[in-house]
Amino acid sequence: MSTNENPSKKPGQVETTGHVWDSNLQEYNNPLPRWWLWGFYATVVFALVYWVLYPAWPVGGSFTKGLNTITFMQDGEEVTTHWNTRSLFAREMQSGKQAVRQREMLEQVGAMDYETLLADVEAMSFVNAYAKGAFGTWCAACHQTGGGGVIGQYPNLRDDHWLWGGTAEQIEETLVLGRIGYMPGYRESLDGQQLEQVASYVLSLNGFAMNDVDVAAGGEIFNGYLGGCYQCHGVDAAGLASLGAPNLSNNIWGLVDVPGAANDEERVARVARFVHQGVQRHMPAFADRLSPAEIRVLSAYVHSLGGGQ
Ligand code: HEC
Ligand code: HEC
Incomplete structure (x- = not known):
């Protein structure tokens, strides 16, 4: 390996350059391993090629753009720019294998x-x-x-x-x-007692044991002129999809937090408050x-x- 073999070198001893100072001061000879050197040269070559092809050096307020380009579609027009990851991503989304397959599937499924x-x-x-x-x-x-x-x-x-x-x-x-879910509030047409009665009726439809007198009175309000609830929710309260009015007898609550109430009194109060206020909600069109x-x-x-x- 080295041309400066130290004649006095014993096995296991590190090689020196052969120079001696002050009669006993020697210099170790530790050349860089060859694989390391070649690796180093390779990175230099790689860097040079990279600088030529890709954006690399800041110059003034800008940078060297490199020779490599990317072509992709933007707003229906073909655009070619210097290489950059954002355009690369745009192109992947448009013509990558995944993207093409996804579009094909979407078209197929859309036609079924x-x-x-x-x-x-x-x-x-x-x-x-x-x-x-x-x-x-x-x-x-x-x-x-x-x-x-x-x-x-x-x-x-x-x-x-x-x-x-x-x-x-x-x-x-x-x-x-889109959808607009609308139920009028009964602030004017029902008083506090009537609200509790109609609430008791609705809760009784969901398996809650309510005061019979309230339930009977509430049923008349629900299915009669005063409440007119049946017009939207149906006489059996099974709901009417054409008006977005839900089934009120399956013990599933989307608006009134009945499951979160501690006791019957609170359940009645919550349903009554909801009927008093009414609601309007909006699902946007897509x-x-x-x-x-x-x-x-x-x-x-x-x-x-x-x-x-
Ligand atoms: C801005 C909020 C909002 C966004 C965004 C939204 N929704 Fe809705 N969505 C609602 C509301 C509020 C309702 C209830 C409308 C009503 O009261 O009738 C609803 C109702 C619905 C219903 C009807 C439910 C039923 O019981 O009949 C479906 C289905 C639905 N949305 C699906 C979607 C899907 C799918 C998307 C996304 C593409 C979406 N929504 C986006 C607010 C939204
Ligand atoms: C004009 C039609 C209409 C009338 C009349 C009407 N409702 Fe409703 N009701 C709705 C609609 C629509 C919803 C759902 C609203 C939404 O999704 O935004 C609803 C929701 C409800 C809910 C909430 C259910 C839940 O899942 O939490 C209750 C309780 C209710 N109505 C009771 C009544 C009672 C009691 C009356 C009569 C006093 C009544 N409604 C009259 C249309 C109506």
């Missing part, structure tokens, strides 16, 4: 009718994967991650209790058109923000969440 789609295991696994992301982007802010909703504010989409109906077609209509295929995928997904009708 719901009956075929919901029964197709492979298509539904695509629906689940795609819709999870889309739901997070467009829906979770209100309906929460996973679609559990917030009682009194945003409907739970995971149960099989629906305001506007739970068939895939009805869900699609909800997404395309027809102008999502493509028909995306709406189809989301509708199938929401339908599958609650084991929809």
Whole structure:
């Protein structure tokens, strides 16, 4: 290896350069290992090539752009820029293998009718994967991650209790058109006692043991001229999807926090307060923000969440 073999070197002793100062001061000879040197030269070559091809050095207020370019679509036009990760990402999203496959699947699924789609295991696994992301982007802010909703504010989409109906077609209509859920308040037409009576009636439909006299009086209000509740909720309180009026007899509560009440008195008070106030809620329309295929995928997904009708 070295040309300066130290003749006095014993096995295991480090080699020296052969120079001696002050009669006993010697200099070790430890050349860099060859693999290390070649590695070093390779990084130098790599850096030079990199500087030529890619953005590298700051120059004034700008930087050297490199020779490498990226072409991608922006607002329907083809744009070519110097290499940068943001454009690289844009191109991946447009023409990457994944993206192309995803678009093809979306087109396929968008063209299927719901009956075929919901029964197709492979298509539904695509629906689940795609819709999870889309739901997070467009829906979770209100309906929460996973679609559990917030009682009194945003409907739970995971149960099989629906305001506007739970068939895939009805869900699609909800997404395309948006919905306005409206129930008038009864501030003027019902007094405190009547409100408690009608509340007792509604609670009795859900299996709560209420005062019989109140329930009878409340039933008359609900199904009669004074309350007219039946006009929206139906005579048997089973709900009316065309008005977004929920079933009031399945003990599922989307607006009044009945499950959170400690006792019957509080349950009556909560339902009575709700009927007194009424409510208006708004589900935005998505027809102008999502493509028909995306709406189809989301509708199938929401339908599958609650084991929809
Ligand atoms: C700004 C808040 C908001 C956003 C965003 C939103 N929703 Fe809603 N959504 C609501 C409200 C409020 C209602 C209840 C409307 C009513 O009272 O009738 C609702 C109702 C619904 C219903 C009807 C439920 C039923 O029981 O019939 C479905 C289905 C639904 N949303 C799905 C979605 C999906 C899917 C998205 C995302 C694409 C979404 N929502 C985005 C607020 C929102
Ligand atoms: C004009 C139609 C209409 C009338 C009349 C009406 N409701 Fe409603 N009711 C609705 C709608 C719509 C909702 C759901 C609102 C929403 O989702 O934003 C609702 C919700 C409710 C709820 C909440 C259920 C839950 O899941 O928490 C109760 C309780 C209720 N109504 C009771 C009554 C009673 C009692 C009367 C009569 C005194 C009445 N409603 C009259 C349309 C009506």
